[in-house]
Amino acid sequence: MYLGIDLGTSGVKALLMDDAQQVLASATAPLTVSRPHPGWSEQAPSDWIEATRDALRELAAGQDLSAVKGIGLSGQMHGAVTLDRADHVIRPAILWNDSRSQSQAARLDAMPEFREISGNIVFAGFTAPKLLWMAEEEPQLFAQVDCVLLPKDYLRLWLTGERVAEMSDAAGTSWLDTGARAWSDRLLAASGMRRDQMARLIEGSAVSGGLRGEVASEFGLAQGIPVAGGAGDNAATAIGAGTVAEGQGFVSLGTSGVLFAATDRYLPRPDSAVHAFCHALPGMWHQMGVILSASGALEWLSGIVGRPAADLTAELGTALRPPGEVSFLPYLSGDRTPHNSASVRAGFAGLSARSDRAAMTQAVLEGVAFAFADNLAALRAAGSDPAALLALGGGARSDYWLRVIATALDLPVLVPESGDFGAAFGAARLGLMAESSADPAQVCTPPRIGAEIRPDPALRGAFDEALGRFRDLYPG
Known part of the structure; x- marks a missing residue:
């Protein structure tokens, strides 16, 4: 054990x-x-x-x-x-x-x-x-x-x-x-x-x-x-999720959000606020974009309106909607990637008398997804280009949110079968490798995939347009 x-x-x-x-x-x-x-x-x-x-x-x-x-x-x-x-x-x-x-x-x-x-x-x-x-x-x-x-x-x-x-x-x-x-x-x-x-x-x-x-x-x-x-x-989460080879990546929807890409090369790009760190395995590095409020933004809205986050996302149904007229900048605690601003703050735009709770929830989910799209653009400029993203973290329990992210990033999102693939599991795997000198490729296998969420081609144009509006709202 x-x-x-x-x-x-x-x-x-x-x-x-x-x-x-x-x-x-x-x-x-x-x-x-x-x-x-x-x-x-x-x-x-x-x-x-x-x-x-x-x-x-x-x-x-x-x-x-x-x-x-x-x-x-x-x-x-x-x-x-x-x-x-x-x-x-x-x-x-x-x-x-x-x-x-x-x-x-x-x-x-x-x-x-x-x-x-x-x-x-x-x-x-x-x-x-x-x-x-x-x-x-x-x-x-x-x-x-x-x-x-x-x-x-x-x-x-x-x-x-x-x-x-x-x-x-x-x-x-x-x-x-x-x-x-x-x-x-x-x-x-x-x-x-x-x-x-x-x-x-x-x-x-x-x-x-x-x-x-x-x-x-x-x-x-x-x-x-x-x-x-x-x-x-x-990096421990990546070990647990088997994200240890060039071209592999994950998106984590925790309190903060992470877009992670493994690489066998050191690819610094500090001007884009992309993190270039060593991986937990010899000869490996990773690049990472960070959003300081991901699921934390949804939990913030949950506290404001007095309804559980799961109820808020359930109100949107299962079919992906076109982006709404309300936009949300998810910078409740500032921004790390790509803007590197501790002072920028969150905000809604486009609110009107007909904007309801569901419209605000949709805007929060889309705002986080668009922030991830900015992270992906920064990672690509820095040399990483994952072919798909494994979905991790508490926010990944929302299929609707994952559909938004897949379409906003134009990348497949892979949903693991039930199981624990987080940092503690990755740490246990590192304990195994230290004790046994086992081959990392044999130990750090990816989880079985329970579902693959693909971008919705019918809504790609609408999401691109909404992403442009999102970027135009940034105060810098």
Whole structure:
């Protein structure tokens, strides 16, 4: 058996997989986010450990974990966990959706070497500007920093006692030479950091260390079993979904939205705000477009009108409608790809006295789909061109929304049969590869497809016209 642990923003999920890659059980423990000031987003790393303990205890109550042979980790990216020489946490972790370091990010991004070496824009959510903010605003605490870890790597420290990072997560720090898959002394120095403050780098399918006896005995696990390098959440999802070869891609409709394309080449295109990151497998990279509000936009509307999101989409029926006269810009939390604007905000256009709840729901679904179309255009300009997209995330339960996306992007959308193909499953697969040195091509198989949703040719022209209106509304 193999164990995958995914540290999300809202909870920790532990998943148990057998040798045939069948999911045996899973358990989730919740987390909360602290927002002590506007734009701030923090969590206590100790809460991650307690939530992981809770999830593992629930698993152990129903399963004998003594047969677990390997563990993999996945987690929210970009967060800054600062440790002193004794591995004590110096301050609460600053998370991926924290915007306090916008000015620091802009200053780093203005240095040509950051885009040149990291292959990415320095976003405020990335790790490097958080440490520069800390140096400027909390100098006494910054002086104590002996090591910076990413969130899932703090769990690894608890599990193994090792300070280790892996390529896919490290690529989101703005300190990695993403093409060379190594920390960049030049980028570290430019942001006031040193190489000795960085964790040891390995590939996601490699062994990072063995499970400590103290942790093993708590849950009935075997001491010393290998813990894989793991992956950032999106790369781990790709491992779970089998998106590991050139031309493969997925669209994820979570709170935020991701358009992900695997590639066997390093293809940076920072001017388009496309993320060019290492994949969790050696010799692989990925490109990614990000929408900060996808299912989150529908949940926002759900809260406004007081109806569950599933009821809102059900009101639209099953047959795809032509785009409505109401348009929606889905930038409730700003925009990442392709506009890179933290300040742009959402809005409806074209509302009239006859606009009803269904019209607003339709506009939200179409607005997110059109934002994905902008992401796809950016990915294609950067060198990726997926032939089809696997549909993942909670929003993928809406067949209507997937029809909108397929037609807006003019790409087939593949719907997996029932099953768990997310980040925790991908982490378990990485645990399997670390323990057995199995061929990734044999392990990272795609799920069985339950349905293929193709673009509606009769509505392609109407969707193209509506996409043009959508783009014209962008305030920039």
